[in-house]
Amino acid sequence: MTDFDRSPITANPARPAAAGIPPADSTPTAKQRRRWLRFLILLAAVAGLWWAHGPVLRSVGGLLVSDEPVGQYQYVGLCGRDSGPDGDRAYDAAAALFRQHPSCHILVIQTAALRLVETGILASLATLSRRELAARGVPAHTLVATSRDGGDDWATARALRVWLSDHPTDSIVLLCARFRSAYLRHALSAVLDSSQAARVRLHALRDRRCDETDWWKSRTGYKAFGMECLRHLHTWCVGGGHPMPPLQSADDYERSFRLTLSEATR
Amino acid sequence: MSRPYRYGAGVLLLAVTLGVLGTTYPRLLRAMAQWLDVGARPQQADYVMVLNGGEDSRPFAAAALFKAGLARHVLVAKTIISPNAADGIVPPYHELNRRVLLNRGIPATAITLLPGAAATTFDEARALASFLAERPHARVLVVTSDYHARRSRWIFARTLADRAGQIELVSAPSDDLPEDGWWQDDEGFVTVLSEYLKLAFYVVRYGHFRYWLAACIALVLVGRWVQRRESRSPAPAY
Numbered sequence: 001m002t003d004f005d006r007s008p009i010t011a012n013p014a015r016p017a018a019a020g021i022p023p024a025d026s027t028p029t030a031k032q033r034r035r036w037l038r039f040l041i042l043l044a045a046v047a048g049l050w051w052a053h054g055p056v057l058r059s060v061g062g063l064l065v066s067d068e069p070v071g072q073y074q075y076v077g078l079c080g081r082d083s084g085p086d087g088d089r090a091y092d093a094a095a096a097l098f099r100q101h102p103s104c105h106i107l108v109i110q111t112a113a114l115r116l117v118e119t120g121i122l123a124s125l126a127t128l129s130r131r132e133l134a135a136r137g138v139p140a141h142t143l144v145a146t147s148r149d150g151g152d153d154w155a156t157a158r159a160l161r162v163w164l165s166d167h168p169t170d171s172i173v174l175l176c177a178r179f180r181s182a183y184l185r186h187a188l189s190a191v192l193d194s195s196q197a198a199r200v201r202l203h204a205l206r207d208r209r210c211d212e213t214d215w216w217k218s219r220t221g222y223k224a225f226g227m228e229c230l231r232h233l234h235t236w237c238v239g240g241g242h243p244m245p246p247l248q249s250a251d252d253y254e255r256s257f258r259l260t261l262s263e264a265t266r
Numbered sequence: 267m268s269r270p271y272r273y274g275a276g277v278l279l280l281a282v283t284l285g286v287l288g289t290t291y292p293r294l295l296r297a298m299a300q301w302l303d304v305g306a307r308p309q310q311a312d313y314v315m316v317l318n319g320g321e322d323s324r325p326f327a328a329a330a331l332f333k334a335g336l337a338r339h340v341l342v343a344k345t346i347i348s349p350n351a352a353d354g355i356v357p358p359y360h361e362l363n364r365r366v367l368l369n370r371g372i373p374a375t376a377i378t379l380l381p382g383a384a385a386t387t388f389d390e391a392r393a394l395a396s397f398l399a400e401r402p403h404a405r406v407l408v409v410t411s412d413y414h415a416r417r418s419r420w421i422f423a424r425t426l427a428d429r430a431g432q433i434e435l436v437s438a439p440s441d442d443l444p445e446d447g448w449w450q451d452d453e454g455f456v457t458v459l460s461e462y463l464k465l466a467f468y469v470v471r472y473g474h475f476r477y478w479l480a481a482c483i484a485l486v487l488v489g490r491w492v493q494r495r496e497s498r499s500p501a502p503a504y
Binding site for chain 1: 329348369453459460
């Protein structure tokens with residue numbers, strides 16, 4: 001006689017046939033063993049993940065980074081908005097690259113018509129770069145500026161397409177924020193043709209607060225990581241490169257806000 | 267209902283849902299962004315406070331409120347120094363706000379810097395709470411970006427508690443968030459979705475979410491227990 005035959009559950013004649021369950025599985029010991037096994041596997045998986053969370057999160061963070069060997073270059077590119085150039089300590093990096101190739105130029109890709117620049121509250125990126133690079137020993141005459149039609153990476157890529165067409169033999173090392181680099185590379189690959197894209201190398205600057213090796217340990221890190229993941233998700237869902245409407249001037253912005261105020265209080 | 271009918275009904279329901287979503291998604295997405303904007307119609311107040319961040323819109327809106335005579339003073343909370351500010355490349359956020367306000371014609375004497383080193387909206391709310399502690403009857407218009415208004419209201423309500431009635435949120439239209447088609451632009455997409463994620467995080471981290479979660483887990487466990495009990499009871503013999 002088997003264990004199954006002695007089982008108290010199978011003593012009920014209605015049960016195994018009606019439920020269609022294989023008889024051997026319905027013994028409480030087998031069920032319990034299976035449940036324990038599942039629990040242990042789950043526990044092992046959780047423990048394994050906990051133990052290896054560092055390498056796992058590092059690898060995930062690494063997916064957002066595209067740091068490329070700089071090779072030979074004639075230009076070092078800086079881009080940014082009103083909070084300075086993209087990438088931490090970008091001016092130090094630009095000056096270091098200039099010292100490696102003193103014959104190179106610095107290309108500043110600035111956003112046209114920023115409200116804080118228009119009102120004179122902040123210096124334009126070109127003016128700021130000239131000042132900061134001069135303080136780091138880079139002569140002012142090496143700096144050239146070009147404009148982009150928006151503040152995003154797609155606008156940078158469009159500006160570079162025009163610039164690369166005008167400079168068919170030049171290569172550029174573009175400085176960018178570390179977690180932004182893979183997205184920027186994606187925008188460049190989508191906007192530029194392959195020969196142009198090959199002439200742009202990205203130098204993904206490490207942030208002094210966090211990078212892909214420790215992004216999960218700080219608020220700045222997981223915010224930057226999350227934002228960039230969402231940006232990739234956007235490209236995956238919608239695509240990229242939709243131009244933004246032009247910014248209102250400071251006076252127009254204030255006027256339209258006052259108009260909404262008067263409409264609201266009417 | 268028999269099994270094929272049940273599957274058929276499920277597929278039909280899914281198709282209808284997808285069809286409705288497919289035809290109305292622009293309206294749904296617009297509503298999604300509008301839900302974040304809980305800015306109220308500004309009333310006469312004593313102070314207008316500019317939240318840091320969004321320097322190209324918030325201080326301009328605060329200046330407009332001041333010039334419209336809706337407040338007599340502007341408050342700005344001092345912030346922590348960002349790496350670029352520490353290197354002297356750009357001024358700190360609160361200084362940028364102050365410069366915009368001065369540029370838009372607000373007299374320096376009407377601008378008050380709240381002490382501290384705010385890193386988050388919570389810190390700014392705390393700075394305002396200590397400012398209001400000595401002014402129990404003052405009314406404040408808090409200016410922030412439209413997408414940030416709901417989270418700000420939640421934060422200020424939690425921080426100010428019974429004094430929350432003294433403030434009113436006013437939203438400044440953000441350039442990164444066009445009313446139509448925010449989802450087309452990557453900045454708009456990231457802004458709205460990250461705001462929802464932040465809201466969820468705040469509710470979990472600072473709200474009553476853990477009690478709800480505990481109640482849900484308890485409910486699931488009771489359900490499982492009932493289910494197991496029923497499956498153990500012998501089937502009726504016919």
